[in-house]
Amino acid sequence: MTDTVDSLLASLDLPAKILLISGSAFFRFAGDPDIGLAEMPVSDGPSGVRGEHWDERDSSVSLPSGTALAATWDRELLSRVGGLIAAEARRKDVYAVLGPTINLQRSPIGGRHFECLSEDPLLTAEIADAYVRSVQAHGVSACPKHYVANDSETDRFTVDVQVSDRALREVYLYPFERSVQAGAWMLMAAYNAVNGATMTENRLLDEPLKGEWGFDGVVVSDWSAIRSTAAAADGCDVAMPGPARLWGAPLLDAVRAGRIPESAIDDKVRRILRFAQRVGALDDPAPVPEPFTDAAAQGLVREAAAKAMVLVRNDGVLPLANPARVALLGTAAGEPRYMGGGSATVIPSHTSSPLDGLSAILPVTYVAGVHAGDELSPVPTGLLTDPATGRSGLSVRYLDGEEIRTTEHRTASRLMLFSHPPAAGVTAVEVHGRLRADVAGDWQIGVAGVGAVTLTLNGDTVLDELIEPTGSDPAEIALKPPQRSVTRGLAAGEELDIVVRTAPDGGLPLIGVTLVARRPQRTADEEFAAAVEAARTAEVAIVVVGTTEQIESEGFDRTDLRLPGRQDELVAAVAAVNPRTVVVVNSGSPVEMPWRDDVAAILLTWFPGQEFGSALADVLTGLTEPGGRLPNTWPVTIADVPVLRTAPGADQTLAYDEGIHVGYRAWLKSGVEPAYPFGHGLGYTSWQLRDLSIAGRTAVVRIRNTGRRSGRQVVQAYLSRPDSAVDRPVRWLAGFAVVEADAGESATAVIELPQRAFEHWTDDGWRVEPGAFRLHIGTSVADLPLVADVRPSAEFAGVAR
Known part of the structure; x- marks a missing residue:
């Protein structure tokens, strides 16, 4: 490999080299046909492989969120999930998936909490290790991200994280170190700064990453994280998205003027060529993973979702035993979130809601009980007809002035256009659909987007406005755009012709447009009363609650830990009339549960992917064990959380004053008891641990x-x-093992304790404190019945294994 790479590098002139270290498109690495190097598409990948474009016509398998995968604590399952991710990548002609996200869940209000794996460095490292190895075993690159300390979203482009070397080494860098040892071919450098230097120019890219750890892969910038031409002299290897303005002609001039050594460019190109060989873009093609059938993919996602669900409370009501009447309540039961918002979003070909899954096997009466909130939802395309084709969906025209460049038939009312080729360089986009009302009453019809927007209903212009974004983060602009709407009374079966025209104006981007609506609905009090009455007459009440994309998403942090709207009030009212109330909490991160002692059972589902409903039915009825254990700590109230702050001060610094005491470590130090501790989770059987022995x-x-x-x-x-x-x-996590056993049977749990678990970082490197450590074995950080002393060897100091 080395000889080939060196030979190809020697054949490239400086302009050709500079082209290779800047992407050729939004999600595409550059190629060079003169040396046989193909362009290399990459894709967001934490919860599925979307591909280069955000297009519902090219659907993806929607996997459980990062937190859900970590909640399984299951390396073997992750190996199979990695095979599915690789198969999806090759199906979409993708060479690298941008994941897993291995930043830590430092604060529960972190907006991207759901995408990260856990609050613990070792659990995060173990899950990341399995992910990286399994994806890359099939010739597709993983890309652990975001190196390093991108643990919150507020001011993520400018925040300067102030963190000690010890906390960096022992906590925040450890999952990346383990990913490098797993053989990662790519890492992503974060937006934020650490200790005064932005990460794409930070010394941490050299040491420990490329030096001490020996990382020989590619460091890619997070999208638009390159801040200067001078950054090309530092450790980031590829500037994305492409073409990179700062690394094009300005970089060529800087190298020719001697301000940046050509050797720095050569090192980056050498890494890119090595990467291309590994993924099959240069010489022999990479191995093609065995494709997954739809049934096999659905089965694996369903299994993973069930193994991720954490039962934190159960008075014996679960599993359900053939109930005669079930009240299924909550807007989140009929319109749930399957995934987190932001770059983790994919568009599945189908989804299974709790209403779908439970009504297929149980006698269910469904009442939403609470309204979804002030935000309107994308219009179901089953209610829309494309006037141009007569098919279900929308007609989209891309305009250059008044000239129509092209027209598309689309089957989703939410259109993301930031990397969509037909939208490149257009002056306006026009969306046209015919809505057929399925119920009579007052409909709210509107649009979500930024820029110059007009909305026309049956030929009448009802909106003509320059809509300003509410935030400055591009992700927030794209994913949480302002909405505008009007109300129209429609009879059942009546049709309404809708045209939305949007254009960039006033310096605003053309990112996307969504046709939104709200059906006629009962008053809030009427809807609430109907749910309580349904619960009163049911044998069991299942209330599904959860967060929204306006609360948990890339681009912004949360402001509190409360469930939105009247969901807490609904749970309390239902529990008051039905002692057999089961609450399903569908959020990507902790929420307050003021009713938690008043209900019969609580099941946490995270964001479980497209098979949510079927997996939930499996778990609630006992077909499948609720296999998850908490990868994070759940507080009683936000006031109890020992590490909370995510916003920098006026000087843009965010101090990690807690040092190594993150997550459950901070809770143990504070002495405050959480609602549910790290590692906690119940199943449908009972266990006895005994006979602890230690060898080495x-x-x-x-x-x-x-x-x-x-x-x-x-x-x-x-x-x-x-x-x-x-x-x-x-106490700190040092290892774990997953075991299974039939009723009355025994099994053996073998837990390897990495040397790093005994070490601490000093100015002189890794050190092992002489003497014995106390080993605690159990089923959560708060339930550890077995204790023994263990004496580590200093022989392997500094080896993270």
């Missing part, structure tokens, strides 16, 4: 299923050092 850095535990049905348990190992001379957490 291997702990072995016998575990017996003492219940009446088969089950799954996550055995967790924590270390402590009560008399340490070093500042340490009260």
Whole structure:
């Protein structure tokens, strides 16, 4: 490989080299036909592979969110999920998937919390390791991101994270170090600065990444994270998106003038050529993963979603045993979130809601109970007809002045156009659809977007406005645009001709446009009363609650931990009339649950992907074990959270004053008891742990299923050092193992304790404090019945394994 790369590098002149270190399109690395190098499309990839374009006509498998995958604690499952991701990538001609997101869930109000894996560095590292290895085993590159300390969204382009070297090494860098050891071919540099230097120009790209760790892959910038031409002298290798303005002609001039050495460019190109060989874009093509059938993909997503669901409370009501009457309540049951907002978004070919999944197997009466909120939803395309074709959907025209460049038939009312080729350089986009009202009453009809927008209904212009964005983050502009609407009374079956025209104006971008609506609905009080009455007469009440894209998404952080709207009020009212109330919480991160002691059961589902409903039905009825364990800590109230702040001060610095005490470590230090601790989760059986033995850095535990049905348990190992001379957490995760056993049977949990778990970072590198450490074995950070002493060897100091 080295000889080929060096030979090809020697054949390139400086302009050709500079072209290769800047992308050729929004989601495409540049190629060079003279040396046989193909262009290399990449794709967002944390929860599925969208491909280069945001287009519902090229659907993707929607996987559980990052937090959901970590909640499985299951390396073997991640290996199979990685195979599905690789197959999806090759199906879409993608060479690299931009994931996993391995920043830590430092604060529960972090807006991208759902996309990250967990609050713990070791759990994050183990899940990332399995993800990277499995995806790349099929010739597709993973791209762990965002290196490093991009743990919140507020001012993410300008925030300067102030963090100690010890916290960096032991907490925030550790998942990246393990990803490099897993063989990652690409890493993404973050937007933020760390200790005074923006990450695309930060010394951390050299040491420890490319030096000490020996990373020989490509460092790609987060999109638009390159801030200067001078950055080309630093450790970032590819500027995205392309073509990169700062790394084009200005960089060519800088190298020729001697301000940037050509050797710096050569190192980047060498890495790109090596990457191209690995993914099959240069010499022999990479292996093609075995394709997944639709049924196989759906089955794996369904399994993963069920194994991620965490049962945090159960008084015996679950699993459900053939109830005669079930009240299914909550807007989130009929219109749930399947995934988080932002770059993790994909468009699946189908979805299964809780209403779909449960009504297929149980006698369900559904009442929303609460309205979704002030935001209107994208119009279901089943209610729309394309006037140009007569088919279900919309007609979209791309205009240059009044000249029509091209027309498309689209099957979604939410159109993201930022990387859509027909939208490039147009002066306006016109969306045309005919809405057929399925119920009579007052409909709200409108548009979401920014720029110059007009809305015409049956030929009458009802809106003509320059809509300004409410935020400055491009992701927030694209994903949380302002809405404008009007009300129209429609009879059942009546049709309404809708035309939306949008154009960039006043310096505003043309990012996308969404046709939104709200059907006629009962008053809020009438809807609420109907839900309570349905619960009163039901044998069991299932209330599905959750967050919205306006609360959890890339581009902004949360302002509180409350469920939006009247959802808490609905749960409390239902629990008051039905003691067999089960609450399903569909959020990507913790929420307050003021009713948690008043309901029979609470099941956390995260954002579980396209098979949400079918997986939920499996778990609630006992067909499948609720296999998840908490990858984060859930507070009683936001006031209890020991590490909360995500916003920088006026000087744009955000101090990580808590140091190594993040997540459950901070909770243990504070002494405040959370609602549910890290690692917690219940199943449908009971367990007994016994006979702990230790050989070297291997702990072995016998575990017996003492219940009446088969089950799954996550055995967790924590270390402590009560008399340490070093500042340490009260306890910290050191390893875990997933075991399964039939009723009455026993199994053996073998837990490997990495040497790094015993080490601490000093100015002189990694050190092991002499003497014994205390090993705690159990099923959560707060439930650790087995204890023993273990003495690590100093022989492997500094080796993260």
